[in-house]
Amino acid sequence: MNVPCVRVPRESGEAARRRLADAGLLDHDHEITVSEGTLYIPVVDADAVPEDLAVVDYEPPARETQTTPADLLGFEPSYERLGDIVILDEDDPDRARDIADAIVASDLKAETVVNRASKVKGELRVRDWDVLVGDSTETVHREYGHEFRLDIDTVYFSPRLATERHRVVEAVREGERVFDMFAGVGPFAVPAAAAGAEVVACDLNEAAVAFLRENAERNDVADRLTAIHGDVREVAADYEGWADRLIMNLPHSAGDFLDTAVRLASDDCVIHLYDIQHEDDPFGPGLAAVRAAAEPTYEVEVVTEHVVRSYAPHEYNVCLDVRLTKRA
Numbered sequence: 001m002n003v004p005c006v007r008v009p010r011e012s013g014e015a016a017r018r019r020l021a022d023a024g025l026l027d028h029d030h031e032i033t034v035s036e037g038t039l040y041i042p043v044v045d046a047d048a049v050p051e052d053l054a055v056v057d058y059e060p061p062a063r064e065t066q067t068t069p070a071d072l073l074g075f076e077p078s079y080e081r082l083g084d085i086v087i088l089d090e091d092d093p094d095r096a097r098d099i100a101d102a103i104v105a106s107d108l109k110a111e112t113v114v115n116r117a118s119k120v121k122g123e124l125r126v127r128d129w130d131v132l133v134g135d136s137t138e139t140v141h142r143e144y145g146h147e148f149r150l151d152i153d154t155v156y157f158s159p160r161l162a163t164e165r166h167r168v169v170e171a172v173r174e175g176e177r178v179f180d181m182f183a184g185v186g187p188f189a190v191p192a193a194a195a196g197a198e199v200v201a202c203d204l205n206e207a208a209v210a211f212l213r214e215n216a217e218r219n220d221v222a223d224r225l226t227a228i229h230g231d232v233r234e235v236a237a238d239y240e241g242w243a244d245r246l247i248m249n250l251p252h253s254a255g256d257f258l259d260t261a262v263r264l265a266s267d268d269c270v271i272h273l274y275d276i277q278h279e280d281d282p283f284g285p286g287l288a289a290v291r292a293a294a295e296p297t298y299e300v301e302v303v304t305e306h307v308v309r310s311y312a313p314h315e316y317n318v319c320l321d322v323r324l325t326k327r328a
């Protein structure tokens with residue numbers, strides 16, 4: 001059976017395999033195959049593969065030795081992986097228990113299995129969990145070559161945003177000043193610092209900032225990353241006019257912080273504004289809010305309108321990238 005595979009020269013194979021593994025894109029049901037000096041690495045989502053890697057249809061042999069949860073259950077369960085934690089989103093507790101048992105009995109090598117017990121809530125955007133297997137909600141997750149220690153019980157983290165974070169970080173240039181207004185444990189801030197930016201990252205959640213500091217150390221970027229615990233509206237007083245790039249990943253409420261963003265912006269600043277909007281007009285309300293906050297002091301130009309993912313029926317999680325240029 002043909003499946004999407006990344007095709008690379010053999011000598012760059014390990015680097016490509018590692019990038020794909022870090023992004024959670026490896027297809028573990030098929031073998032990596034070498035043919036005439038070329039490596040074919042099976043991937044689960046061709047669209048999410050970074051643009052500099054070529055994706056082709058290829059027929060690698062299926063892996064026979066791995067027992068998957070689906071083999072044991074007779075159906076394909078839906079789950080996400082975060083380090084050695086497996087996350088379920090099941091309404092029926094009996095079904096969740098069956099899936100957790102199959103995950104443990106499979107070759108997935110999970111230490112903990114949890115089921116979502118609430119939506120993300122409150123200012124800190126943390127949710128409740130039913131812990132079905134294991135006794136720790138703390139893990140180390142790898143994403144695009146960086147390691148993040150975190151505890152899903154005390155901080156927000158979504159592995160689904162890996163490709164989106166990578167998109168933003170690829171735009172970061174050496175020496176740029178990046179302010180991450182809602183930084184969590186650092187999945188934007190750490191790679192931005194690794195790309196050579198000077199980064200200030202702020203969060204209201206004290207536990208997240210403790211992990212952020214540890215993650216900066218772990219990834220060798222502590223000298224370029226300042227982590228601040230506090231409300232960004234207050235922290236901004238020390239950084240007025242400072243930022244060349246602002247990351248605003250607080251969908252639902254980021255619009256309430258646009259006045260703060262404008263205070264932080266340098267004379268030429270790109271804002272990545274995350275939002276949840278109706279599919280009929282996913283970018284209009286965000287752009288209107290940016291204009292209301294920034295004009296006439298700044299000229300506002302749309303750089304990218306990007307749908308990150310579907311959020312709910314007829315609703316999208318979107319990112320609006322805008323450039324603010326100070327008028328003379």
Ligand SMILES: C[S@@+](CC[C@H](N)C(=O)[O-])C[C@H]1O[C@@H](n2cnc3c(N)ncnc32)[C@H](O)[C@@H]1O
Pocket residue numbers: 123124125156157158161181182183184185186187188202203204205208230231232233249250251
């Ligand atoms: C959706 S999470 C995003 C975290 C991170 N950017 C990521 O991608 O994992 C939003 C974060 O904003 C933080 N937050 C909420 N209100 C804040 C405020 N007024 N000032 C600073 N951080 C805030 C929350 O604690 C939470 O960690």
